[in-house]
Amino acid sequence: MQADRLSYLWSPVGRIIPLIVLGLIWQAVSTFKLVDPSFLPSPARVIYAIGDLLTGHEIRDNLLVTLSRAAIGLVLGSIAGVWLGLMMARSPIFRAYAAPIVGGTYSLPKSALIPLFILWFGIGTVTTVCAVFLACLLPMVVNTYQGVHSTPRVLIWGAEAFGTQPQGMLWRVFLPHALPDIFAGLRVALGFSFVLAISSEMVASTNGIGKLIFMYGENGAYDYMFAAIACVVVVAFLADRLLLIATGKCLRWHESSAGRELA
Amino acid sequence: MSEATTVPSKRGLQLRSLISVLLIIVVWEAAARAGLASVLFLPAFTKVIAEWWSVCADGSLPADLFTSLFRAAAGLLVAASIGIPLGIAMARNRLLHWMFDPVIALAFPSPKIAFLPIFILWFGIYSISKILLVAFACVFPILIGTFAAASSVNRVWIWSATSLGTSNVGLLFRIVLPAAWPRIFAALRVALPVSLITTFTAEMVGGGGGMGATLMYAQRFFESATVFAYILTMLGVGLLLDFLMLRIQEAFPAWSSPS
Numbered sequence: 237m238q239a240d241r242l243s244y245l246w247s248p249v250g251r252i253i254p255l256i257v258l259g260l261i262w263q264a265v266s267t268f269k270l271v272d273p274s275f276l277p278s279p280a281r282v283i284y285a286i287g288d289l290l291t292g293h294e295i296r297d298n299l300l301v302t303l304s305r306a307a308i309g310l311v312l313g314s315i316a317g318v319w320l321g322l323m324m325a326r327s328p329i330f331r332a333y334a335a336p337i338v339g340g341t342y343s344l345p346k347s348a349l350i351p352l353f354i355l356w357f358g359i360g361t362v363t364t365v366c367a368v369f370l371a372c373l374l375p376m377v378v379n380t381y382q383g384v385h386s387t388p389r390v391l392i393w394g395a396e397a398f399g400t401q402p403q404g405m406l407w408r409v410f411l412p413h414a415l416p417d418i419f420a421g422l423r424v425a426l427g428f429s430f431v432l433a434i435s436s437e438m439v440a441s442t443n444g445i446g447k448l449i450f451m452y453g454e455n456g457a458y459d460y461m462f463a464a465i466a467c468v469v470v471v472a473f474l475a476d477r478l479l480l481i482a483t484g485k486c487l488r489w490h491e492s493s494a495g496r497e498l499a
Numbered sequence: 500m501s502e503a504t505t506v507p508s509k510r511g512l513q514l515r516s517l518i519s520v521l522l523i524i525v526v527w528e529a530a531a532r533a534g535l536a537s538v539l540f541l542p543a544f545t546k547v548i549a550e551w552w553s554v555c556a557d558g559s560l561p562a563d564l565f566t567s568l569f570r571a572a573a574g575l576l577v578a579a580s581i582g583i584p585l586g587i588a589m590a591r592n593r594l595l596h597w598m599f600d601p602v603i604a605l606a607f608p609s610p611k612i613a614f615l616p617i618f619i620l621w622f623g624i625y626s627i628s629k630i631l632l633v634a635f636a637c638v639f640p641i642l643i644g645t646f647a648a649a650s651s652v653n654r655v656w657i658w659s660a661t662s663l664g665t666s667n668v669g670l671l672f673r674i675v676l677p678a679a680w681p682r683i684f685a686a687l688r689v690a691l692p693v694s695l696i697t698t699f700t701a702e703m704v705g706g707g708g709g710m711g712a713t714l715m716y717a718q719r720f721f722e723s724a725t726v727f728a729y730i731l732t733m734l735g736v737g738l739l740l741d742f743l744m745l746r747i748q749e750a751f752p753a754w755s756s757p758s
Contacts, residue, residue: 343737
């Protein structure tokens with residue numbers, strides 16, 4: 237059938253073909269000068285710039301700065317978010333107090349707080365980490381809350397009947413049940429951490445990949461700007477894939493893992 | 500569990516939510532009045548409200564808000580008008596799926612704001628670059644949601660319709676779209692806040708007017724009250740859109756996706 241004849245297209249190599257075709261179209265556009273080459277550097281030049289960036293220090297150092305900021309914010313935000321979500325799910329009174337604050341900050345675009353953080357903490361790492369922290373906190377709170385709150389009573393009763401102590405319920409019932417939701421929140425938070433780290437560096441930093449991209453743009457080094465953006469895309473893609481693989485490993489016991497696919 | 504007996508009534512819980520909001524405002528006001536933080540860092544709540552009123556009265560905040568909302572809405576519209584047809588086409592055609600899947604897989608997790616310098620380079624700093632960046636950011640969740648929705652349409656329905664002589668166009672409008680709509684709507688709901696966030700952030704970074712640009716401008720001149728007034732407005736807009744979405748979902752129960 238058709239599916240068998242075309243199966244090579246779906247192999248890892250076959251899946252790269254569309255990207256190569258896209259690159260060739262791009263190259264053709266710039267070779268035949270359909271677009272002013274100063275606005276659209278050719279892929280050859282961008283690849284050359286990538287090679288140049290990868291052998292130098294500039295991209296590595298700035299990428300490391302950005303990634304460590306994003307990672308600190310992500311880790312702190314996730315821990316605080318899981319704790320808050322857990323508290324909200326288990327204590328109706330705590331939920332009543334926290335709900336308006338969580339609801340309000342949830343719908344606020346977190347990047348709007350960057351100017352406030354600049355006022356408070358100045359330009360640099362603290363501002364970026366705070367912005368990433370808040371952006372990662374909210375999806376974690378909401379997802380953990382949903383996961384814990386939806387724990388079926390049967391599971392709780394079952395654990396109690398088997399003699400699970402109240403303090404053991406957290407680790408043995410609530411958190412395992414919420415784990416798929418927590419991982420889903422983590423994926424959202426991971427995306428946010430990149431967005432917030434980069435946009436906060438673009439307005440409030442002297443280093444980091446966001447600043448670097450903007451600097452290349454302002455200096456007219458567009459091939460390097462494209463190259464730096466390409467590096468960000470690849471790093472974000474790899475981070476997302478790594479998280480998906482980790483999710484698959486951690487949730488191997490869960491029924492959702494059978495139907496889960498990379499997408 | 501024993502705590503179930505100590506849960507206060509619904510009204511009691513609502514009262515606590517109200518107390519929590521009031522408490523923040525009172526502590527904020529008191530801290531500012533007592534001079535615990537400099538006016539630069541924390542202007543009093545009443546001052547922020549006064550500032551909010553004055554920027555509303557002179558028309559600058561409504562104008563900025565209108566600019567930003569227009570950009571977000573236009574971007575979302577562009578994203579939907581590309582994402583929904585392409586998503587359905589990808590679900591119906593394996594070759595299209597094969598062509599676009601790697602691009603989507605690579606672009607979906609990437610932070611779109613990193614592309615802002617390219618959009619500014621190509622389309623200037625005003626509305627067009629913002630709208631297209633918003634469309635770029637929103638198109639992937641819509642595309643992925645629509646693709647998932649359209650490819651999970653019950654095949655038996657499609658087969659029945661085809662065998663009863665439904666044309667391709669009829670298949671699209673009478674089977675695929677109605678069956679996939681709840682999940683497409685869910686994807687649009689995901690994309691809505693993305694459009695707002697992207698607009699505000701792009702305006703903050705790239706300038707060119709709108710809420711975000713004025714916010715950054717106010718911060719550069721240390722007009723803290725204006726910064727707070729704009730942030731509170733954005734918060735209000737976010738809450739309002741959430742509320743509207745909820746009402747739409749209540750008004751059209753068939754649109755809520757079975758998840």
